[in-house]
Amino acid sequence: MNSDKSIQYPMQRFSVAPMLDWTDRHCRYFHRLLSGQTLLYTEMVTTGAILFGKGDYLAYSRQEQPVALQLGGSEPQALAECAKRAEELGYSEINLNAGCPSDRVQNGRFGACLMAEPELVAECVSAMKQAVSIPVTVKTRIGIDDSDNYEFLQRFISVVSERGGCDNFTLHARKAWLSGLSPKENREIPPLDYSRVYLVKQEFPHLTVAINGGIKTLEEAKVHLQHVDGVMMGREAYQNPGILARVDSELFGIEREIPQAAAVIEAMYPYIEQELSKGTYLGHITRHMLGLFQGIPGARQFRRHLSENAHKAGADVEVLRQALAMVTEKSS
Numbered sequence: 181m182n183s184d185k186s187i188q189y190p191m192q193r194f195s196v197a198p199m200l201d202w203t204d205r206h207c208r209y210f211h212r213l214l215s216g217q218t219l220l221y222t223e224m225v226t227t228g229a230i231l232f233g234k235g236d237y238l239a240y241s242r243q244e245q246p247v248a249l250q251l252g253g254s255e256p257q258a259l260a261e262c263a264k265r266a267e268e269l270g271y272s273e274i275n276l277n278a279g280c281p282s283d284r285v286q287n288g289r290f291g292a293c294l295m296a297e298p299e300l301v302a303e304c305v306s307a308m309k310q311a312v313s314i315p316v317t318v319k320t321r322i323g324i325d326d327s328d329n330y331e332f333l334q335r336f337i338s339v340v341s342e343r344g345g346c347d348n349f350t351l352h353a354r355k356a357w358l359s360g361l362s363p364k365e366n367r368e369i370p371p372l373d374y375s376r377v378y379l380v381k382q383e384f385p386h387l388t389v390a391i392n393g394g395i396k397t398l399e400e401a402k403v404h405l406q407h408v409d410g411v412m413m414g415r416e417a418y419q420n421p422g423i424l425a426r427v428d429s430e431l432f433g434i435e436r437e438i439p440q441a442a443a444v445i446e447a448m449y450p451y452i453e454q455e456l457s458k459g460t461y462l463g464h465i466t467r468h469m470l471g472l473f474q475g476i477p478g479a480r481q482f483r484r485h486l487s488e489n490a491h492k493a494g495a496d497v498e499v500l501r502q503a504l505a506m507v508t509e510k511s512s
C-alpha cells in the first residue's frame with residue numbers, strides 16, 4: 181500500500197546504478213520484484229547503437245518500470261533522437277553518462293571526459309529536454325585528473341544547470357583518472373569524498389542531487405539522505421540483491437510485506453519460461469540471482485548449482501527449482 185509519505189520523495193531517492201553487462205533487462209525484472217520503488221537504470225547504451233545498431237537496445241518489460249535509460253554520447257541531435265524514442269517507449273528518465281572513464285568511451289568523446297566540456301554537456305541536455313518531457317539527468321564524477329577540486333565541480337554544475345537546464349545530478353563521489361587506470365580501478369582507487377557532493381546540494385539547493393559510490397547498507401543510505409536527495413547503489417545492490425527487499429519500507433516509508441527471497445525466485449518462473457520460449461538462455465537470467473541468499477544456509481549450494489547447470493543446453497526452470505530447494509531444505 182502506498183502511503184502518502186512516498187509521494188513527496190523524488191524518484192531518485194533510491195536507485196540501482198547503471199552497470200554495463202550487469203543491469204540488463206533480466207536483472208531489472210528481478211530487482212523490481214524485490215523493490216517496487218527503487219529507480220532502476222539501464223546499462224549505458226550509446227546513441228550509435230540505438231540509431232545504427234542491429235539489436236533492439238531499448239527493449240524492456242513494462243513490469244520493470246520505473247526505468248531510467250542511460251545514454252552514452254555527446255552529439256546533441258543524436259541524443260535528442262534517442263531520448264525521444266525512449267520516451268515513446270515509456271522510459272521514466274533519460275540519464276547522460278558523463279562519468280565513465282573507459283578508453284573506448286573517451287575515443288567517442290563521451291563519459292567522464294565530458295566533465296572537461298560542460299558547455300557541450302549543457303547543449304546535449306538542452307537538446308534532449310527540448311525533445312522530451314520526462315526528466316533529463318546527468319551522472320558524473322566529482323572531478324577528473326588534476327581537475328580535482330570543488331571549484332571545477334561547481335563550474336560544471338553551474339554551466340550544465342544554468343545553460344542546459346539540467347536540474348538533476350547523480351554524483352559518483354570520486355574523481356576519475358582518464359588515463360592510467362582501468363574502469364575497475366577507477367571505481368576503487370581514487371578516494372571517496374562525500375562532503376564535496378553534500379556541498380553541491382548546499383550551494384545548489386534547487387537541484388536534485390543524488391550521491392553514489394561505496395554505499396553498502398540502507399543505514400548508510402539514510403545518513404546520506406540527510407544531506408542529499410537520493411542515493412544510488414551499484415555493486416552492493418547487484419552482489420547482494422536481498423538488500424533491495426527493505427528499500428520500500430525503510431527508505432520510502434511504504435507499508436508492505438518484505439518480499440521473501442524464495443518467493444521472489446518463484447515469481448521469476450513465469451518470466452523465465454516466457455524468455456526461454458523466445459530463445460533466451462537460463463543462465464543469462466539466473467546469473468543476476470546468484471547473490472540473493474547471501475548469509476543464508478544453503479546459499480553456496482544454490483550458487484554452485486546454478487553456476488554449474490544454468491548454462492547447459494536445454495536448462496530450464498527446473499534447474500532453478502532444484503537450486504532453490506537446496507536453500508529451503510537447509511533453512512527449514
Ligand SMILES: Cc1cc2nc3c(=O)[nH]c(=O)nc-3n(C[C@H](O)[C@H](O)[C@H](O)COP(=O)(O)O)c2cc1C
Pocket residue numbers: 197198199200201202223224250277279280319352367392393394395412413414415416
Ligand atoms: C560492472 C560495472 C559496470 C558499470 N557500468 C556503468 C555504466 O554503464 N554507466 C555508468 O554511468 N556507470 C557504470 N558503472 C559505475 C556505477 O554506475 C557506479 O557509479 C560505481 O559502481 C560506484 O557505485 P558503487 O560503489 O555503489 O558500486 C559500472 C560499474 C560496474 C561495477
